[in-house]
Amino acid sequence: MVKVLVVDAGGRGNAIAHAFSRSEKVDEVYVTPGNAGSELFPKCRQVGTAKSIRDLDGIVKAAKELDVDLVFVGPEEPLSLGLVDRLEEEGIPTFGPKKEQTLIEASKCWAKDFLARIGVPIPAYKNFDDPEEAKDYVREQFEAGRKVVVKADGLAAGKGVYVCDSVEEALLAVEEIMVKKKFGNAGNKVIVEERLYGIEVAFTAVTDGKCVKPFSHAKDYKRAFDPDDLEGMRNFYMGVRKKYLTLEQAKELFEKGMLTNPNTGGMGAVSPHPAVNDDVERKIMELVVEPIISNYDFRGILYPVIMLVNEDGELIPKVLEVNVRECDPGAEAKLPRLKSDIYEISMAAVNGELEDVDVKFDESCCVAICAVSGAMKGREGFKPGYPGDHYTNQPIDGLEEAMKDAIVYANGIARCDTGYCTTGGRVLTVVGKAENCEEAREKAYSAISKVSFPGMRYRKTIGLDVPD
Secondary structure (H helix, E strand, O other), X not given: OXXXXXXXXXXXXXXXXXXXXXXXXXXXXXXXXXXXXXXXXXXXXXXXXXXXXXXXXXXXXXHHHHOOOEEEEOOHHHHHOOHHHHXXXXXXXXXXXXXXXXXXXXXXXXXXXXXXXXXXXOOOEEEEOOHHHHHHHHHHHHHOOOOEEEEEOOOOOOOOEEEOOOHHHHHHHHHHHHHOOOOHHXXXXXXXXXXXXXXXXXXXXXXXXXXXXXXXXXXXEEEOOOOOOHHHHHHHHHHHHOOOOOHHHHHHHHHOOOOOOOEEEEEEEEEXXXXXXXXXXXXXXXXXXXXXXXXXXXXXXXXXXXXXXXXXXXXXXXXXXXXXXXXXXXXXXXXXXXXXXXXXXHHHHHOOOHHHOOOXXXXXXXXXXXXXXXXXXXXXXXXXXXXXXXXXXXXXEXXXXXXXXXXXXXXXXXXXXXXXXXXXXXXXXXXEEEXXXXXXXXXXXXXXXXXXXXXXXXXXXXXXOOOO
């Protein structure tokens, strides 16, 4: 009997568990710490041994007690804390990089220096450990007519990136990251880089340290609101700033590029990425992925975020950042398309035998839409909603109905007296799968319209070509 333990607490982990459940070689799939949605698929069961993804002792205990044949680690945080090292010390086969191999994601400043050194295409950048120096550089860039992106150096759960349209936004980003310490020690340093314009791609590859193969790709929608959702941005602004804003004032700020549309961990995704054909995939592998693996001791899933930039009529892949795990919510859009056996792939990567297995995805399209905890007034006052402060413990209706025509991965739900209730900012990811993107999109939006909970919000433009 083959048993697999997936370490994750959200939708990505449930998508990984769902992929393992489809393997004929796997009999049981456990998820820790998981959530109530970890049991929505055959063979899958939530194991509450670990209190959180940071509870390494609890995770190791679960793996040993369950006597699993493989552990697959989803999030970056337990990887950076050394979970793979701990599990392998116990003789437990584990898919993912060791602690020392996670630096390329754990420090964006180090990663950019490394990529520059080995010749991987990247945007112009500069690292700072002094906020005033960073602010001076920001002013210089905008005075020269260049927009910037400000990033916290360390791990910030996908929220430490500020794409800035104005100097005011960029200065505020530095202030929040380095002075107010919004992301704690992750903001001890920042990287200020040139804002690129092009096509962003969430690209993944799987490697055993020697052989590396593409692991498909997705178009990720990071902005919290649709580009024209003035009311949504207004509510978020008021909730964060604790200051009332009239509709006219909101319009003025919007026109000046000062009404914040924050980055999130992801509001949805489409896979495959519509702009990535065989030629573009080959170029990304040759210019980005293969040089990294040749110069960096690494095993697991490599996830570089790519911007395809048009230079002299040719699309050049430039790396915005590098991650050492499966993407999210890209995984929710990618993994339902996985044709090969994820258990075979994982074990081959662990054993250094990846060259001997096929890694194939089917030709279908998946559209994944995230339902999140939005702006809401309650006992604790008005909260702006994800990615800001939000209410939880809200009852969810229509989950079973949505699952009839779509795949539903739970990001943050728990069982309660009425069935299920919300526990986080991202609550559910609803996935439509079809032969083409238009049909997949229709399936996903039809299904998500059947779900409701107080404060529920989701973007209406997932699957469309909109500025993001």
